[in-house]
Amino acid sequence: MEVLKTKGGNHTDLTGFHQIERTYPDQVITDNFRIVRKLDSQEDAEGNCYDWYEIDHHYRAVDRTGPVAEKAAEDAAALEDALCEQDAAFEERVSAIEDAICELDAAINM
Numbered sequence: 001m002e003v004l005k006t007k008g009g010n011h012t013d014l015t016g017f018h019q020i021e022r023t024y025p026d027q028v029i030t031d032n033f034r035i036v037r038k039l040d041s042q043e044d045a046e047g048n049c050y051d052w053y054e055i056d057h058h059y060r061a062v063d064r065t066g067p068v069a070e071k072a073a074e075d076a077a078a079l080e081d082a083l084c085e086q087d088a089a090f091e092e093r094v095s096a097i098e099d100a101i102c103e104l105d106a107a108i109n110m
Helices: 065-108
Strands: 001-008 014-024 028-045 048-064
Touching: 001 028, 028 065
Parallel strands: none
Antiparallel strands: 001 048, 014 028, 028 048
């Protein structure tokens, strides 16, 4: 048996299917489950309300693609910058070659 514990300012009365999604810097965890029945309710001295539920059909999915997508975007941007730098250097070399050919042509055809 799996047990879900809730804590809050008020007691809960959960039924049916639920989905809880927690987002962290490196992943997103999604829990899906069905409430079978409420097991217990209690309160502490600070006024926090606790409820315990039996759950089933629990499925957890962990998505770690966020950091991978972010890294891919960073790599793509770095590659684009490198290509632009290479393109500018290529244009400078072509311009220098064209100038040298013009100078050579002018020297030969004097």
